Amino acid sequence: MLKHLLVVLLLCFATNSFAQKPILKEKDSTERAQDSIKKIKYLKQLGNGFLPFNYFDADMRYLIKFNQYEGIRTGLGGVTNKRFSERFRLNGYIVYGFTDKRLKFSGGGGFRINETHNTWVNFTYTDDLMETGSSTFLTDKRFFTFFEPRLLNIDLFHRHITKSVALEHRFSDNFLSETQLAVSDINPTYFYNFLINDKSYSNYDLSTLRISLQWSPFNEVSTIDGKEKVKEGYPKFTAQFTQSFKSIFGSDFNFSKLDFRTIQQFNHKNNSKTNITLVAGIASGEAPLTHLYHAYPNNINKETILQRFSVAGLNSFETMYFNEFFSDKFSTLQLKHFFRPFNISERFKPQLVLISRYAIGNMNSINRHQGIGFETLEKLYSESGFEINKLFFGFGLSFAYRYGSYHLPEFGDNIAFKFTFNISL
Template sequence: MFVVFLIIVATNSFAQQPNIKEKDSTKIAQDSINKAEFLKNIGNGYLPFNYFNLDLRYLVKFNQFEGLRTGLGGITNNRFSERFRINSYLVYGFKDKRYKYSVGGGFRVNESSNTWINLSYTDDLQETGSSNFLTDKRFFTFFEPRLLNIDLFHRHITKSVGLQHKISNHLLSETQLATSKINPTYLYNFILGDRSYNTFDLSTAKLSLQWSPFSRFDVEDGSVTETKDGYPKFTLQLTKGFKSVFGSDFNFSKLDFRTVHQLNHKNDAVTNFTLVAGIAGGETPLTHLYHAYPNNITKETILQRFSVAGLNSFETMYFNEFFSDKFSTLQLKHSFRPFKISERFKPQLVLISRYAVGTMSSIERHQGVQFNTLEKLYSESGFEINKLLFGFGLSFAYRYGGYHLPNLEDNIAFKFTFNISI
């Protein structure tokens, strides 16, 4: 809520201009461009200043391990330099009483292909079982509901160098070489032969490709701009861990894939499909395996589990309930045209179904964490009624199929939703 308040104040301050009876048309056009650029930055999670943009992701967060997490971060903008950039953040967790930080930067080696070489040093936490694509666009929401209930983190100290390159307008690539020291914050031992690891070093290489074959691009003011966000989109990422390179302990490989498709109907309804799959082989610790994006806390009653629904999470799947080294998820959403009850009150009904399947080989290697596997098909379906009041709505989901639980209410998730856009 603090972040939302800050953005509203900043937006209003920017919009307030002294009343001038006569303005030059060029000045009016420039003001319009500046305001559009300002709102674009806010939508991407940045509050722009003269030479740098404040990163709103680091102001206020909360999770079960750190409690309240707050700090500051930012990145230099084009006014500082169009060829160099510096980005960093510093945050503090009040529950674990630790500072986390990152220092990085980059320099552009080719403007036409938007080729950058990036360097970073990071000492922070990461959710165990999470997997991110290097080529993902910056994703920002005012409120990230899953963070509230996550408790399984591992600390990592990572040094990395990366190459960001646009192969074509439709195909983006990013490569990264990194070394990491991994220290789980929970009781965990990775067993290999007669040796047990509770902390370990990793040296990895990643190659990520994002292909948007149906997007449209035009040249505007000398730069290429995406004018049509076309679907489907495809993302592929290969990760390779090298044993004995810079002291690395394990040799493993991972392949991650995601495709997103969207159908826009004539009645303003929208249907979304998201397919995600991953496979990990070799000596892969639990920290770098997969969960299926769960978002349900382990409490006895429905009301005790009442929280906020995520954007693409399994609302009836409990945190740390499943882990896999091979998995796939399919999510289907159909958003009906908003109901225009009044100019300001336009709730929207969304139907949702989610499915997950997976497996785990050599499960005996992972000691200290109790979890299940997803050999049977996991299924949940439900609905959301969004934007009922100040961006808040309600969601309902029901768990059925191969992992239906004996107690009926344990299969039900009833939560808030929160949707707001700039």
């Protein structure tokens, strides 16, 4: 905004003081405005996690990460941009884990078959790790942060070699879809056996179909310079169906999954807001632990509060220990109220957030999963707490307390005290 204002002021000054050279000054101001627009686009690319080059945008997600299995994970990745082609694209990455001493990589490409609905056909080959019990939606928009808080403490991964073909299609500005066919070779990195029909599997093959839909009926979308969201509207709805087919391309199991998420946000007049997130999932059939659910725990299995001091996640259960619960059907409810930031000074504006989280779930045929111990969530899991964000260079503090049916005997084991990190480009 200041840059655009500066351009206007310079133009006015030039018009009044140097009327004898209007064409030259008009050209200069136009160039300045164009430079300003380029800088805004450049910063937007950085905010989305890309470092733009001539025909290729480097993906900063792969530069450096850390988890308990790989240790430091570092590499390079990226995707071709519109200067390369508006109809074709190539993407990929290669990373190395210094603790497990393995390379992981992915490569693929796509081509657009319909411009009006932004319809793309994509092909991908991936050899990488995935967190056991995690569930993601194909249609989730890209969300970039400098680091992923939960990733620091995750230790339960399975390796997957996946070949996939996917179809992206935009029915409208507010209704997105993606369909994927994939063949995967799954190999847990921990001791695990899946017992089904008197046969034990320590690794297995899966052939899956996933259909994901995202509906944001109240988003306001601009058609200037492409279709870009200019204002987020609520509620938002996302649903995904997964089907694994036994005996197709050597697949070992037949199971189905249905996942759902809705997000509602109320923006209040005093610059505060309330956010409500409901997530649910159900799996039926011969689903191994790798493809079931956890409730996104984020508490380290250590004895004291200070030993467990780490980074609070964005939507995770801070008092729930890693690998403590797994479910084949579950639901979670998260309530957050963001108070108006404290206007202490121009640069120091901390914000108080009140948080409550609840989870419930169950699991049939728990004896199928051998080699790893865990509990289920038949009773309601509850935790509440608060965050004080942006105290110092984006850092803040988080406190959460575990209570109710899964309250632990030792008082200190129910407490999670961590720091938060909130910053964007």
